[in-house]
Amino acid sequence: MTEVARQLGISSESLRGWVKKARAVQEAGRVSAGRTVRSGADRDEELKRLRKLTAEQAETIGILKKATAFFAKESDR
Structure with missing residues (x-):
């Protein structure tokens, strides 16, 4: 993740925060079958x-x- 952040020109903390937020949003939108409603x-x-x-x-x-x-x-x- 640090290498990707460096390539993007952003801090690794920012990237980690974005990934964490995206995963939380993704999980919140899932149903038991794994499809987003x-x-x-x-x-x-x-x-x-x-x-x-x-x-x-x-x-x-x-x-x-x-x-x-x-x-x-x-x-x-």
């Missing part, structure tokens, strides 16, 4: 949340690109 409404809500997050991140990236171009132009002066 999720209603259509839950999936729709998650999809809506993820689409909103994607749009927000795309907007942030656009703003950062414009800022980068602005500061690059200013540094040439």
Whole structure:
């Protein structure tokens, strides 16, 4: 796990925390047959949340690109 964290450029403690959280979420969603139970409404809500997050991140990236171009132009002066 330490090697993977190093390759990703993050601390091993962060990676361990993420893995622990992911395992807990995975276990919470399991039923005795080992299948995850999720209603259509839950999936729709998650999809809506993820689409909103994607749009927000795309907007942030656009703003950062414009800022980068602005500061690059200013540094040439």
